Amino acid sequence: MALMKLGLGIDTGGTYTDAVIIDMTTNEVLSKAKSLTTHHDLAIGLVQSVRKVFTDGLSPEDVDLVGISTTLATNSILEGVGGEVGLILIGWEPLKAIDMGETVRANIQGGFDYNGRMVHAISKDEVHDAVRSMEKNVDAIALAGLFSTINASQEKQVRTIIREMTDLPVVAGYELSMDLGIDVRAETAVLNGKLIPVMDRFFRDIDSTFKSMGLTAPIMVAKGDGSIMNMESAKLRPVETILSGPSASAIGGRMLSGLDECVIVDIGGTSTDIAVLSEGYPEVQSMGATVGRWRTRVRAVDMWTAALGGDSRIYTKNLKLGIGPGRVLPLCIVAESWPGIAEQVWRCHDTDIFIPTAKQSQGLSGNIGIILDTIKKNGPLSILDIRNLIDGI
Numbered sequence: 001m002a003l004m005k006l007g008l009g010i011d012t013g014g015t016y017t018d019a020v021i022i023d024m025t026t027n028e029v030l031s032k033a034k035s036l037t038t039h040h041d042l043a044i045g046l047v048q049s050v051r052k053v054f055t056d057g058l059s060p061e062d063v064d065l066v067g068i069s070t071t072l073a074t075n076s077i078l079e080g081v082g083g084e085v086g087l088i089l090i091g092w093e094p095l096k097a098i099d100m101g102e103t104v105r106a107n108i109q110g111g112f113d114y115n116g117r118m119v120h121a122i123s124k125d126e127v128h129d130a131v132r133s134m135e136k137n138v139d140a141i142a143l144a145g146l147f148s149t150i151n152a153s154q155e156k157q158v159r160t161i162i163r164e165m166t167d168l169p170v171v172a173g174y175e176l177s178m179d180l181g182i183d184v185r186a187e188t189a190v191l192n193g194k195l196i197p198v199m200d201r202f203f204r205d206i207d208s209t210f211k212s213m214g215l216t217a218p219i220m221v222a223k224g225d226g227s228i229m230n231m232e233s234a235k236l237r238p239v240e241t242i243l244s245g246p247s248a249s250a251i252g253g254r255m256l257s258g259l260d261e262c263v264i265v266d267i268g269g270t271s272t273d274i275a276v277l278s279e280g281y282p283e284v285q286s287m288g289a290t291v292g293r294w295r296t297r298v299r300a301v302d303m304w305t306a307a308l309g310g311d312s313r314i315y316t317k318n319l320k321l322g323i324g325p326g327r328v329l330p331l332c333i334v335a336e337s338w339p340g341i342a343e344q345v346w347r348c349h350d351t352d353i354f355i356p357t358a359k360q361s362q363g364l365s366g367n368i369g370i371i372l373d374t375i376k377k378n379g380p381l382s383i384l385d386i387r388n389l390i391d392g393i
Contacts, residue, residue, distance in 0.1 A: 006030070006058070008066045008217070010050065011245060012042050014327070015269025015311055019049035021058055024065070027255070031055055036333070042072050043205040050213070060215035069222035069248035072202055073195050073241045077291045082194030083139030088130050090145035090154055091119055092182050100187045101194065101294070103138055106130035110154045111146030119146070122154050127161045135166050140193035144173035144186035169196050169236070176239060177288070177297035184297055191294050192239040199238035203231050222248040224289055224300035226282050239298050242289045247301040250275040250282040269311040270327050274304045315352075329355070338380050353380045367393050 005024040011017065020032040033052035038045040046068075054060060076082055087102035091111015108126040111119045134141065141162055148155045152174040159170050171193045173185035206219070221234040224243035234241055246266065253264035253275075260280040266273045275282045282301040289300035307325030315322050334355060335341050345351055356376045364372055374389050375381050381389070 004062075006063050006065075008050070008053070008063045008215075010046055010067070011069045011248060012037055012046055012071050013245060013268050014071060014271065015309070017042070017045040017049045019046075019053040021053055021063070031058055037071075039075070041205075042070065043202060043209065046206065047209050050210075050215075060210070060213045063215055063217045066210070066215070066217050066219045067222065067228065067248075068206070068219060069244045070202070070241060071245050072199060073238050074243065074245075074291055076195060076198050077191070077242070077294055081198060083197035084137060085190045085193035086131075086134035086138040086141045087186060087190055088127075088141065088143050088158065089182070089186060090122070090143065090148070090158060092144075092146040094183070098183060100183065101190045102142065104134045106133060108158075110158075112148070112151045112154070114147055114150065116147065116151040118151075118154075122157050124161060127158055128165065131162055131165050135168060138168065139197045140169040140171060141166075142171045142173070142186065142189035142193045144182050144189055146182055147180070148172075148174045148182075148185070149178050149180055169193065171196070176237065179288075179297040187294065188239060188288075188297055192237060195238035196235065199241070200235050203235055207231070222251075224298065225284050226251050226301055242291055242298065243300045243303060246273040246275065246303045246305070247282060249273060250277060250301055250303075253277070254280055268309045270307070270309045272306045272308050274306075275301055334380065341380050344380065344382075348382050348384060353382055354386070355380045 007022050007024045009020045009022065015037055017035050017037045018032070021030045022028060023030055031053050033049045035045045035048040035052065084103040085101070087100060087105045089105065089107045091109060093107045108123065108130055109120040110122045113119055131141070143155050143158055145155045152172070155172045155174050159172050162168070162170050171189045173189040176192055177185045177188045179185055210216070210219075219231045220228045221231060221241060222228055222244045223240045224247050226247045229237075229240065249266035250264045253262070253266070254260070254277050260277065262277050264275045264277060264282075285300050285302045288297040308323060309327065311327045311330060312324035313326040313328045331342060331345065334353075338355070341353065345353060354375055356372065370390060370393065371386060374386060378385070378389060387393070
């Protein structure tokens with residue numbers, strides 16, 4: 001074991017979290033494990049996979065490097081989960097109302113023209129007033145200055161002042177995007193600020209769990225453009241981990257195939273991702289990744305995604321076969337909790353079986369609340385079962 005250089009790779013997908021240990025000198029797979037992805041807390045499924053992978057004399061102390069690709073940033077954006085962000089605009093005030101996702105906004109004088117010449121100097125008092133107006137109500141502060149991609153000195157100056165006043169994370173737009181449009185850079189900075197508390201909590205959980213296991217190797221995180229960064233950078237710039245999983249798949253496909261020019265098709269449980277490799281690297285979106293309502297200018301793999309995977313719902317409609325885009329639980333997984341489910345499906349010839357996934361039905365009233373309570377009391381039910389058990393619906 002002392003002659004080997006071991007790497008631990010972890011990928012959190014929409015359905016499963018995979019862990020693998022390889023000998024990095026030979027690329028030989030020494031151990032692999034799989035657990036269900038725990039969407040309410042990704043760290044749980046990740047740790048379960050990691051614990052399983054240490055078998056046959058492999059121990060956490062032997063690992064030299066850890067690599068993680070995660071869907072957390074992407075999922076957080078799609079689900080609208082994140083921290084509260086205060087936005088400070090330097091030298092620019094929108095002519096019409098624009099929602100850039102911030103909780104509170106302040107405008108201060110400053111900015112440059114398109115030649116990089118200063119329009120107004122920064123007022124330290126204005127910065128102080130802006131920070132005091134928002135610091136108690138936000139988890140991070142984002143900055144965007146007019147033409148700061150040509151001259152970033154004012155964003156740096158304001159960032160320094162804020163750091164002297166508060167311990168809140170500060171996100172400067174010029175660090176994330178070189179787009180000339182201040183609205184796009186502001187939106188990207190706000191998005192990054194919203195993700196910071198989410199990703200920080202995730203990485204802190206991972207770090208503490210790994211240390212308790214005796215795993216102290218450096219942790220690297222896959223970026224959306226196919227490159228990697230250390231965990232501390234990922235905490236500060238989590239927006240760069242958008243499409244982390246698909247980009248890691250593209251690079252992994254290149255390693256497995258040994259080809260520099262190819263199309264990589266990654267079929268997961270939830271979706272299928274397709275990327276084109278050119279000269280050994282995936283092609284990158286020139287305009288940056290777009291996820292949900294958010295447009296960013298952060299480099300990311302040019303990936304085409306279809307809502308079609310191993311767990312896609314299969315159904316018939318008007319005597320025609322349909323697949324997806326909805327995702328369902330495989331029968332074998334449901335049977336772990338309800339062993340009689342297979343016989344039930346066979347008996348009623350209906351694979352649309354409903355199971356309770358929420359522990360409580362708070363906020364659900366009327367017919368919906370009654371249906372959920374009925375399923376919780378009786379276990380998995382088909383539509384026919386539900387109709388038979390509830391009068392009047």
